[in-house]
Amino acid sequence: MNCEVCQLKELDADYFEVREVLRCILHTIFFHRALGLVRPKDIDLELFEITYVQCGDAKLEKKVDEKIDQFIDRVEKHPNKKKQICVSFFEVKNKQATWFTHKVEHLYWEQWYINLNVAQHPKPHSGKSHHSKLVVDPGESASGRRATLESSLHEVLFQIIKFVNEKKDHIPPIPNMEGVSFPYEITISSSSDSAFGMDMFKRMLQTGHPTMLS
């Protein structure tokens, strides 16, 4: 089973927008992977005119909020660095212990990479802003950046929808459970982390060609 990787479009968000943006993206991903019985919950974003859907799993909500808090702490400690959140779905397989593998193996079959550039303070101009030059006060540029971010967030959500629609064959059988059907993990990394690439390498080893895992 191959690991399908989806690199989502990079977003430029302000510090106070990070929480909403991440909630929207993460819950949209999990809603598509919560293939057990769900009661969808519509959530309206406060900063954007977007309604996203949660699967209604309280545990998942708590886990997502915790990870977002960790992400924000990471942003505060390492500002002005590209940050990435990785959502990985895996299967747990018990393997015979060998000299380089553990007994319990995580077989990643899907990974989502959410790329964020977090600004500590509002920037006067963002590279993606197409706002006119009739800006009189900073409020005008902030609304332009907000609109740009909203549009980008829209694109990211449709990117998720398209990926989910196009890639269906790699999904393992649905276990008979409510909420999120598959085990998952959420990791945070930044571009400067030395472990950033190592994480990727580890996953590549673990989710390599099926013939390697024998």
Added chain:
Amino acid sequence: MAVNPHSELAKMEQIITEFFAKSLHIILESRCPFVSSRNYSGERSYLHSSSSSMRPRDKWFNLALRDCPAALENIDFWRQSNLEPMVVDVVLVQRHNWDSARSSPKLALERNLSSNNRWRLDSDEFGCGDGEKVIERWIVRYESKKGCKEGSSGNKRANSSTSSHALYKKSILLLRSLYVTVRLLPAYKIFREINSSGQIRSFSLIHRVYTSVEPLVGRDESEMQQFVFTPVDTSSGKLCVSLFYLPSISDTTSESSTPMSPQFIPDYVGSPLADPLKRLPSLPMPQYSPSSSPFGRRHSWSYDTRMASPPSALPSPSPTYSESRTLHSKFGSQRPPISSRYPSLEPAQGHVKDIGYDEYLHSPNFSPSPSPSPSPPVGGNMLKVLLRSDSAPVYIPASRLGDGPLSSNKTVLPFSPPLKATRPSLSLVERSSSIPTTAGKLSLREEEIAKTSGVKISSNSSPHKSSSRSFSRLSFEDSYDDSDFSGHFVVDDDDMINPDSRPGSSDRSGNLGTPHERIKSQDAAVGALVQMLKKAPPLQQDLNRSQNVCKPSRPENPFNQIQDHPPHASLSMSSSRVSGIKTTSDALEELKVYMDVKQMLLRQSGKP
């Protein structure tokens, strides 16, 4: 165990049928506004909260949805259909002739057997003349593969056992995507807007469900964008969901209470742009005319601005100034922002001063009236000004002192209308015998005498009245065109002052010596005052000396000369005395007067 292909096929068909129903439910749930707000609370409301009481249809595709009457009415039809394509049109209706009686839309089922054997669910039975626009078109269909419906019992057995499972899993994923997509489209905002408030709007959403794909009317199709969900392949065909939608429909709902982006309102109520009265002519040098001032005191801001623009020649404010001065300096500090806020108000400083001056006129302590009987407070004001010289710099219009014509000096006394009359300092009085206690009355008289006789009048015994008047006058004159000044002072001073004289001119400043002609700094003025006081002879002076001083027209040292003029509390002193022509009896009388004044001063200083 062999899998019955027929059962598999049946399962697949059942899955497809339920898929049609579920997709219709998902679409109509987010496109069909509820009549009653009770049915929609903004959050999902489930009749069955627990999985044990889950309805069978909720369990399909592991997606429990909110009840939707419009969808429920059609689901049974689609369950009975032969997998015909399902077309759902979401129509935006603009109601031009709104009738309150038609506020509740009714669903009407019409079965048109004549044309396309289609069900038409039309919630628009009163849309005569209303504008309709198809904003979305959902097409759900199952394209069966010919010849593959009945799979062979051979190698497809293994696949058929998984085909229904795979179909079901992929259908779940597709419906998840459909559920999310429906809420990201523009039509969802209209749906939420209609549902959010109970207001009767001129637009509404209706839906039409067809069993066949009909071409869109007019340019609708060209404006629409297409989004196609990845089909779910099965062994016998593929399940397809596609969408045509209008990317932007904001113009049709322009009346909606969509929050506007922050806008800068230039003509808000109270702004100078909105109030024509606040528009002032942008003249560099205003032709001051208080009578023609259009503002008066109508607006406090105008008053404030006037207060805020003191004459430019005013000295810098001193902390020891009186309250009025403090008030004045406070407004003065605000000059730049007010000017920047109201740029057209800058040239109106003349008016400002006029009002400020008027305010001073009404000050109880300030009496600019140069009446023949000058009020004591004026003299007190003068004393106050002089006394201040000890603690704070004071501008003294030396050119005015002892001289009738107000001339030459650019110096002005500060604005200090509500001067509190204080007891004169004895020391000052002693230093200068010419400082009258009730100098107001005398000063005027003396000034008149000096004017007629050409005698220089020292600053001490100067007509304090004129000084006190002069400072206020000067405060204006230094900043205004003298000829335009038409306040009370000017009228009063015309009697005494050459109207042709201008500040700074020295037409009649023969009385003014060069050292005193221009005192431009406060320090210099104080120094001049101190010198004057120092040079002022005591109250008790030689009569002979006074006689010598009374000689006419020696402008060199007016202060020395004026000091010889004794202060007199009453106007009873004749001009002949000032003129210097005295007899012995006159001298003796004068001496008596001096003695009386001295004793009076001593008594006053002796009081606490």
